[in-house]
Amino acid sequence: MTYLLPSLRLWLVTMLVCVVGYAALVYGLAQTFAPYRANASIIEVDGRAVGSELVAQDFTSAGYFWPRPSAADYDGMGAAGSNLSPTSQDLAARAAETVARYGATPDNPIPADLVAASGGGLDPHISLAGALYQAERVAEARGLPVGRVRDLVQDAAFAPGSIFAPEPIVNVLQLNLALDRLAQ
């Protein structure tokens, strides 16, 4: 009893301040100052939601850039990594399928990020090298000059963490949206 009553009062004040007050404050600020980001960065085209800027979606047709492999099959409700050891035979078999899909050869090896699945299976980016690797296929499927597609890729590339993470990457959905705009 000595400890129960103070415990109950402690429950009440911490619940009011650290849950109700805190969540309401962060919610209010986020929804006021960054409503697009606070609602999961959903991109709309002509009033239709086509995806989240931050969440990978599957692309399979030759005329689009393809994202990294996903152990979750790009399921936005069930994100997951492969959790396979780098020494795993299953991983080698999965990688061989990806290599075959891209038609990579020893003379034209595929950049590793296009073969390795990401942590959450929803990585929205590929490396600049990974995008350039696909430029020829995309250009051919769309009947565009390769140079034009490469320029588009270069324009979309950015360093994610300035000098701390300088290797350039490309957002796949935004790149593909730019491709579609080019076609119009």
Next chain:
Amino acid sequence: MFTAILTVILIVGGTALLAWPLGKYMAALFSGRFAAADGIFTRAVGGAPAQDWKQYSLALIAFNALMFVFVFAMLALQHALPLNPDGQGPASLDLVFNTASSFTTNTNLQHYSGESTWSYLAQLGGLMWLQFVSAATGIAALAALARGIGEQASMGNFFLDLQRASFCVLLPLAIIVACFIALRGVPMTFDGAATVTTLEGAVQTIARGPAAAFVAIKQLGTNGGGFFGPNSTHPLENADFWTNCFQMVSLIIIPMACVWMFGRMIGRIKHAGVVFGVMAVLLLVKMTAAIGFETAPTQAFADLPVAQDVGNLEGKELRLGATTGPLWAVLTTSTSNGSVGAMHDSLNPLTGLVPMAGMWLNETFGGVGVGMINMFLYIMVAVFVAGMMVGRTPEYLGHRVEGREMRLAVLALISHPVLILGGTALFAATAWGAGTLNNAGAHGFSEILYEFSSAAANNGSGFEGLGDNTVPWNIATGLVMLIGRYLPIIVPLAIVGSLMAKRRSAESAGTLSVEGGTFGVMLFITILIFGALTFFPAAALGPVAEHLTLMR
């Protein structure tokens, strides 16, 4: 390599600088320097009388029991409660037990994926609440310990300390971090999942929710439980390189500040400096090892036409940069956080050994409050061994360390390997563990070893390929988490209670100084021998065997 060094300096060096003023502030707070706030907190709980170690421990246990019972009920009944826009159904009772234990003990081991298991009410009112108050419990315990070691007559009052930690340390920092990451893309909404039609015409449902608030306290309180299944590898939980930096800083800042808080409260800042130095050296060794091992390319791609020039990318996110995966793995297991920024199961074998070693030691900064408490146990052993070596009565800051204190310290320290190695042996030998593996051979053994290490260290990360949402796993790790939490909190309080009861002697020239390099080396060696060697055979069977047999 250059960017790796730069990143480490930015994150770890920067945080070490920030930890100094924070530690000073926390020491002032817990020394009662903010009378107005203390007055409000005292009224809120109806009085805050001075407590001895037994009363303080009982208050701590009473409130923690309430935390467990309340959240157990909320999780079990979530389908009948409001704020459930995605219509999450009832969860199994063994999972509810495991999750309630996990978040009450500051572990945040997750045998589920948040976006497909819990309602928003369960996540915020249940789990996020525990992320505040379980972290505050650890900080409060450290404050009590420090008061006892210093010259104070009482250990303070638990109900007052818990509010100081929650409202004056965790809450303001959490507001800053939550707002920053929300502005950069971590969602904060009560709308249910978004449904979109992709460019190729498929329908994709995207889970979202009040993640920003959750993620901030997850990092700051060394909790680690993610809003989404894959934790901070999920782009909506960790949107870009800068949210990643902010989250890593949040992960270590309070554990670092706790060392300075302890030093100031006992009035021995130089002693805290030596302890901080020992922790920093261990951290540096682990960071160097993990980042180095992870530059080896993915072995499984070796025979394929794959251009690998940036190390192992399986389980990693490109926006977070090449080095932050292994760096995060070290920080999250050095502290008892357990969030992940890359999939630990897919780390190279020897890289995966580093986080395990971090959890075995569990005091290179460690969990908020409890990391320094774990270090206190090692300090007791180091002081005792040093005293025995020179043939003098061992003393710690004028307190005579005798048989009773040593028995208690060793009991707390030895419980850690017993829980980990005993549990691993049982599950590796039976279908309870062997039937739940995602990888074959030595790596499968590592999955079991990692899970028990994580539970006993109250860490919460995992080799997540393990199919751990089973009745045996839920019950076993639930129990291990509870023992691994409360034994190493209560026993040190009992030790200090025992020290307080004795008359303090003046420190003479013959006493081993705890403020110099000799003591630092002594402490370092004690940690290595006591902490690391115990686990060497298990490490040899898991990651080392995998590396030697399968890496070329």
